[in-house]
Amino acid sequence: MSTDQVIHLEKVNKWYDDFHVLKDIDLIVNKGQKIVICGPSGSGKSTMIRCINRLEAHQKGTIVVHGTELTNDLKNIDLIRKNVGMVFQQFNLFPHLSVLDNISLAPIWVKKMPKNEAEDIAMSYLEKVKIPEQAQKFPGQLSGGQQQRVAIARSLAMNPDIMLFDEPTSALDPEMIKEVLDVMIQLAEEGMTMLVVTHEMGFAKTVADQMIFMDEGRIVEQASPDEFFNNPKSDRTKLFLSQILNH
Amino acid sequence: MSSTTIQIISRSKYYNWLVKNLFSSWVNTILTVIALIFVYQVGSFFLNWAIFDADFRYNFQGELIIDRGFCSKNIMPGEYGACWAIIFARWNQFMYGLYPIEEAWRVNLIYALLPLAIIGILFDKIPFRRYFIYFTFIFPFLAYFMLYGGPGLSVVGTNKWGGLLVTLFLGVTGIGLAFPLSILLALGRRSKMPIIKSLCVVFIEFIRGVPLITLLFTANVMLPLFLPDGVNPDNLLRALVAVTLFQSAYMAEAIRGGLQAIPRGQVEAAQSLGLSYWQTTRKIVLPQALKIAIPPIVNTCIGLFKDTSLVLIIGLFDLLGIGRAALADMTWTKLYYEVYVFISLVFFIFCFGMSRYSLYLEKKLKTDNS
Ligand SMILES: Nc1ncnc2c1ncn2[C@@H]1O[C@H](COP(=O)(O)OP(=O)(O)OP(=O)(O)O)[C@@H](O)[C@H]1O
Ligand SMILES: [Mg+2]
Numbered sequence: 087m088s089t090d091q092v093i094h095l096e097k098v099n100k101w102y103d104d105f106h107v108l109k110d111i112d113l114i115v116n117k118g119q120k121i122v123i124c125g126p127s128g129s130g131k132s133t134m135i136r137c138i139n140r141l142e143a144h145q146k147g148t149i150v151v152h153g154t155e156l157t158n159d160l161k162n163i164d165l166i167r168k169n170v171g172m173v174f175q176q177f178n179l180f181p182h183l184s185v186l187d188n189i190s191l192a193p194i195w196v197k198k199m200p201k202n203e204a205e206d207i208a209m210s211y212l213e214k215v216k217i218p219e220q221a222q223k224f225p226g227q228l229s230g231g232q233q234q235r236v237a238i239a240r241s242l243a244m245n246p247d248i249m250l251f252d253e254p255t256s257a258l259d260p261e262m263i264k265e266v267l268d269v270m271i272q273l274a275e276e277g278m279t280m281l282v283v284t285h286e287m288g289f290a291k292t293v294a295d296q297m298i299f300m301d302e303g304r305i306v307e308q309a310s311p312d313e314f315f316n317n318p319k320s321d322r323t324k325l326f327l328s329q330i331l332n333h
Numbered sequence: 334m335s336s337t338t339i340q341i342i343s344r345s346k347y348y349n350w351l352v353k354n355l356f357s358s359w360v361n362t363i364l365t366v367i368a369l370i371f372v373y374q375v376g377s378f379f380l381n382w383a384i385f386d387a388d389f390r391y392n393f394q395g396e397l398i399i400d401r402g403f404c405s406k407n408i409m410p411g412e413y414g415a416c417w418a419i420i421f422a423r424w425n426q427f428m429y430g431l432y433p434i435e436e437a438w439r440v441n442l443i444y445a446l447l448p449l450a451i452i453g454i455l456f457d458k459i460p461f462r463r464y465f466i467y468f469t470f471i472f473p474f475l476a477y478f479m480l481y482g483g484p485g486l487s488v489v490g491t492n493k494w495g496g497l498l499v500t501l502f503l504g505v506t507g508i509g510l511a512f513p514l515s516i517l518l519a520l521g522r523r524s525k526m527p528i529i530k531s532l533c534v535v536f537i538e539f540i541r542g543v544p545l546i547t548l549l550f551t552a553n554v555m556l557p558l559f560l561p562d563g564v565n566p567d568n569l570l571r572a573l574v575a576v577t578l579f580q581s582a583y584m585a586e587a588i589r590g591g592l593q594a595i596p597r598g599q600v601e602a603a604q605s606l607g608l609s610y611w612q613t614t615r616k617i618v619l620p621q622a623l624k625i626a627i628p629p630i631v632n633t634c635i636g637l638f639k640d641t642s643l644v645l646i647i648g649l650f651d652l653l654g655i656g657r658a659a660l661a662d663m664t665w666t667k668l669y670y671e672v673y674v675f676i677s678l679v680f681f682i683f684c685f686g687m688s689r690y691s692l693y694l695e696k697k698l699k700t701d702n703s
Contacts, residue, residue: 141601167607178602182620191616192606237602244606 090116092248092279093138098147100133107133108144109303117247120280122290122311125300126326131283134300135250138281139170151248168196171241175253177233179225179240185212186221189240196244204243211239215269231262235269242273249273251282285330291315299323383674386414390421398422400664419668420675423659427675430495430650436487439479440498446472447505455690473509491569495650497679499569503641503651504683507576508634514577515584520614522589533585540582545640548575553647572644576637583633591626592618624698631691635684642680652676 093115100108107130115121123131136142137149140156140163149156151166180188189208193199199207212218215235217228225233234254241249251270255263267289274280274293284290290297290311297314299307299322307314307323318324355365392398393405393413401407404416420427429437450472453465480498482488494502521533540548552575556566566574595618603613623630645654656672659665 139605141604164607164609167605170605172602172605174598174602176596176598178596178598180599180602180617180621182624192608195612195616196607240606 090118092117092152093281094148094150095134095138096148096150098134098137098144098149100130100137100142100144100146107303108137111147111303111305113298113305113308115248115279115281118277118279119295120274120278120293121282121296121298122294123281123283123298123300124285124287124290124326124330125298125306129300130303131300132252135172135252135281135283138248138250139167139172141172168244169246170248170250171244171246172250173234173237173241173252173254175257177225177230177237177257179233179237181225183224184221185217185223185225185228185236188225188236189243192240192244207243208239211242212236214242214272215239216265229262230258231265234258234262234266238266238269238273248279248281251280251284253283253285255284255286287315287331299326301326382414384414386412388413388416388418390418401666401668404668415671415674416668417671417675419659419665419671422665423655426655426659427496427652429498430655431493432489432495432498433487433493436489439486439489443476443479444501446475447501451505473506491567494569496652496655499644499649499651499654500638500641500679502569503573503576503644504634504638506573507580507637507641510573510577511580511584511637514581515588516619518581518585519588519592522585523592537582537585540578541586545575545579546643546646548579549643549647551575568647568649572647572649576641576644579640580633580637583636584630587629587633588622588626590629591622591624594625595621628691628695628698631687631694635687635691638683638687639680652679 091114093113095111095113098108098111099106111134113134123135125131133142137144137156138151143158144156152169154162154165156162156166179185180191183191186205186208189211190201190204193204193207194201197204209218209221212221215238217232217235220228220232220236225236228236238254254270255266258266263286267286270280270282270289271293280293282289282293294311297307297309297311298305299314299318299320301322307318307320309318314323315327318327356362388398388405390397392403392408394408396403398404398416398418399422401416401419404418405413406416425434425437429440432440449465450469452459453462453469456462459465478486480489480494480502481491518533518537521529522537524530524533549572552571553568556571556574560566599617599621600613603617608616642651642653644651645657650658653676656676660667660669660672
């Protein structure tokens with residue numbers, strides 16, 4: 087395969103006890119690709135992307151990220167986590183640390199970077215997400231949109247080459263969604279490899295190279311946005327699209 | 334003019350408060366009056382007994398009290414209150430036990446430095462906190478050297494230690510050693526590794542299921558069996574082991590409560606950034622969990638501090654042990670009230686201090702989080 091291939095899932099299966107969450111998932115992501123994943127609640131979208139940085143373990147099949155296979159080997163997991171950033175629906179900022187410390191924490195402790203260098207990097211990413219003036223505040227003092235932008239900056243500060251987003255705007259008030267999506271669009275334009283679980287179809291149309299529709303633990307449809315929105319093949323995709331587009 | 338206005342305003346404020354809270358209805362008024370009478374009766378009785386009608390060092394005839402026969406209340410029964418002379422006469426024993434009195438300055442020095450050693454842990458916004466924390470870590474070695482002795486200082490065996498010294502030694506050292514142990518136990522109890530997890534669960538539940546007295550007896554009798562021949566730890570050390578294990582189990586449960594309150598997303602975010610288990614624990618989980626757990630931790634400390642008095646059962650003379658020894662002395666016998674009130678007062682001062690600290694923290698937690 088081409089060396090551009092950065093993520094490769096092959097026949098991935100996962101169970102929660104008896105419950106079969108992921109069923110034979112096959113997925114290839116190339117460098118710089120933007121993939122938007124959608125599907126009904128409980129279809130396994132979060133679980134799938136959380137398997138990619140091993141927040142969840144799969145039981146069958148293989149997941150290879152940057153040529154490293156995810157197994158129980160902690161060294162591989164660490165290696166992959168250093169290169170894969172993740173943004174959560176609930177932001178998950180560290181409430182006891184200032185914004186600056188939230189961002190510089192991982193560079194200091196994981197990359198063993200000197201503190202002032204890490205803080206310079208933190209500031210540069212805060213500027214990138216357009217809130218440098220909030221550096222000294224604590225997460226509790228920020229709006230949801232600002233918190234999510236800090237969370238994005240925190241991930242970027244580790245200089246990952248893949249970013250995973252799990253419904254980054256679903257916990258936000260409508261007026262704050264745009265400021266977060268704008269940051270993500272900018273990131274996409276800079277060539278970041280992105281996997282985004284979202285129901286923001288406007289964003290998907292602007293940014294995605296590939297659309298993925300999941301249902302009941304399977305990838306039901308994978309297509310270019312054009313195909314996906316104008317000419318979906320499966321009935322379940324059609325139903326889903328009609329529900330969220332009319333919503 | 335303005336000052337009289339302020340006076341009137343503040344007086345009417347005071348008056349309003351009284352009316353609203355104490356005399357708002359007939360029932361309330363009656364309850365207030367009954368409560369006031371009760372407080373007055375009990376309070377005046379106690380104050381008369383403890384202070385106004387009491388002997389301190391001299392009796393009503395101005396004589397220095399050297400045995401119970403000199404107490405005013407024993408000369409004129411029914412007329413006089415407490416005879417605190419026993420506390421003065423036994424003061425050194427209450428403070429140091431049988432510690433040689435010419436060496437007592439060593440204990441006093443440690444008493445004086447103890448607040449400096451803990452202030453850095455208790456308050457996070459004091460100036461030079463970093464240096465106080467350094468001192469906290471040096472203090473145990475300093476205290477060991479000063480109290481026990483070593484090069485340049487004569488050795489004072491722990492069999493000579495007693496009174497407040499033993500009470501504070503067991504309380505402070507027990508809590509200090511139990512703290513790191515309890516963190517490990519609490520983390521272990523939530524570990525995904527089944528062997529570590531079950532070891533911690535069994536340990537915690539076993540200790541919590543057994544009275545401290547039993548542990549003290551067990552440590553006293555069994556500890557030598559586990560140690561190589563010739564190593565014969567003294568009684569105080571055995572008690573310390575029991576107290577530490579006991580406290581660590583309770584503290585671990587308090588800390589576990591704090592750990593449970595940390596959302597899973599915190600750990601996931603740290604992991605996704607590449608932090609290791611120990612980095613995540615140290616930098617993300619524990620700072621948040623301990624902050625929540627400190628009030629319940631302090632409550633377990635209050636309990637432990639009082640429970641140290643149980644060591645008198647294995648032959649150690651803590652504050653209570655010294656008090657009972659004083660009462661067994663024929664020259665002072667029968668002054669029960671004085672001795673027990675005094676001991677209660679000492680325990681109360683420490684426990685009340687801890688309790689206020691816990692309240693202060695709870696308030697601070699609330700304002701920090703808003
Ligand atoms: N820790 C868990 N234990 C058991 N079942 C779980 C666990 N986490 C998720 N599940 C189940 O797995 C299924 C897939 O969950 P997942 O979170 O991946 O769905 P999703 O597609 O992200 O849904 P949503 O849009 O609601 O976020 C759901 O039915 C969920 O109830
Ligand atoms: Mg989800």
